[in-house]
Amino acid sequence: MAAPADTGVGSGIGGNGISSGNEVTAGEIESSVAEAGLNPLAPGVSAKFAQYLELLLKWNAKLNLTAIRTPEDIVRRHFLECIQCAQLIPPVASLLDFGSGAGFPGIPVALLRPEISVTLGESQAKKAAFLREATRSLGLSASIFDGRIEAMPPSQQFEVVTLRAVDKMTAAYAAAFERVAPGGWLIVFATSGTAERDTAYFAPIAWEAPVPMTGMSDAFLLLGRKSE
Numbered sequence: 001m002a003a004p005a006d007t008g009v010g011s012g013i014g015g016n017g018i019s020s021g022n023e024v025t026a027g028e029i030e031s032s033v034a035e036a037g038l039n040p041l042a043p044g045v046s047a048k049f050a051q052y053l054e055l056l057l058k059w060n061a062k063l064n065l066t067a068i069r070t071p072e073d074i075v076r077r078h079f080l081e082c083i084q085c086a087q088l089i090p091p092v093a094s095l096l097d098f099g100s101g102a103g104f105p106g107i108p109v110a111l112l113r114p115e116i117s118v119t120l121g122e123s124q125a126k127k128a129a130f131l132r133e134a135t136r137s138l139g140l141s142a143s144i145f146d147g148r149i150e151a152m153p154p155s156q157q158f159e160v161v162t163l164r165a166v167d168k169m170t171a172a173y174a175a176a177f178e179r180v181a182p183g184g185w186l187i188v189f190a191t192s193g194t195a196e197r198d199t200a201y202f203a204p205i206a207w208e209a210p211v212p213m214t215g216m217s218d219a220f221l222l223l224g225r226k227s228e
């Protein structure tokens with residue numbers, strides 16, 4: 001799948017209330033969430049996002065975890081998109097973030113939806129190490145699956161599987177579908193160029209109307225339910 005489109009909220013430095021320095025305060029994150037029209041975060045959650053951002057910047061300088069590098073872009077493209085996703089997830093008990101990378105959307109989901117048991121699946125060792133450190137520092141109970149999702153025991157299934165910017169789409173899709181429990185949800189981050197292909201690929205899934213990403217001109221969330 002293509003990476004999320006670079007057409008987000010705001011217009012670069014200062015466009016979403018984020019200053020150009022390397023520090024982003026909890027207040028600035030709350031303002032960005034409000035400007036994007038998303039529901040306010042629960043008390044304490046914006047401070048956790050500020051801490052997550054600091055960790056990302058520190059590790060990204062050495063390990064190249066994400067190509068989105070500046071604080072304002074990380075808030076605008078990674079955080080806001082994933083916060084919107086977390087707020088849309090139906091009431092469920094378990095979620096697999098397939099190809100979590102630096103934690104998107106799994107870590108924002110774990111921060112916003114502590115009732116969900118989140119598994120962050122990531123095959124690259126350096127990214128899995130970051131996920132371990134990030135979840136430890138942020139006090140999250142999310143587990144890390146350090147390997148290819150295809151290697152999970154066949155019986156391991158989840159009520160929600162998220163897919164965001166995962167490459168080798170055909171193989172990833174087949175593996176993701178296997179991990180969705182009967183009656184569970186698949187949530188795909190898509191653009192107008194991929195939405196039709198994505199929904200067509202997962203034929204046995206009943207798709208809801210694509211949800212436009214807040215403040216984005218060409219990004220959608222696809223939510224589909226696997227039959228019982």
Ligand SMILES: C[S@@+](CC[C@H](N)C(=O)[O-])C[C@H]1O[C@@H](n2cnc3c(N)ncnc32)[C@H](O)[C@@H]1O
Nearest residue numbers: 099100101104122123124147148149164165166
């Ligand atoms: C482009 S990154 C996107 C990461 C994150 N979802 C995001 O939106 O920023 C895709 C990640 O998926 C991981 N990945 C791809 N196929 C995988 C598989 N079959 N099992 C586990 N991880 C996988 C890659 O190692 C990579 O870190």
